[in-house]
Amino acid sequence: MKKYAAHYIHLCFGTTYKGLYHIILNDSDIFMFCEKLEQEIESVSFYNGILFLIPQYREMSPELLLKEFQELQKKNPSMSAFQIMDLSGYFPKKTTINNFPVDVFYISDLDLSSPKFCTDNGCCYGYIERL
Secondary structure, eight states: OEEEEEEEEEEETTEEEEEEEEEEEOTTSBEEEEEEOOSOOTTOEEEEEEEEEEEGGGOOOHHHHHHHHHHHHHHOTTOOHHHHHHHTTOSOOGGGGGGSBEEEEEEESOOSSSOOOOSSSSSSSOEEEEO
16 A cells, blocks of 8 residues: 655646645555545655656656646646646546556646746756656
8 A cells, every 4th residue: 555645636637635635545556545634644655746646557757747748838838737737638537536556746846836847856847756
């Protein structure tokens, strides 16, 4: 069982949890639930940024996601980070999120209102990592 917590969790298309929430995946990487983290829970990995889930059948790498987000950002510079993620089309509808194994991705150091996705964790924002 895998447990992750963050202040922002983009669970699926149009659904973002803001505040301190955690998600749990079973041993087959299938999403089980997301709920508010109100007390310390054993074996939870905390991330200071955005966590998001993408079904494994999409076969996405951080590099491919980053490239896609950068291209969408250039075409839609006034969109928020969550709008850009939804526009990518990689996120399942909420009713199907628990039907497939998922990959958990983490974006650090991102200005949510005017995101700037980049290829490394150096001088730019929006570094993407697979957990």
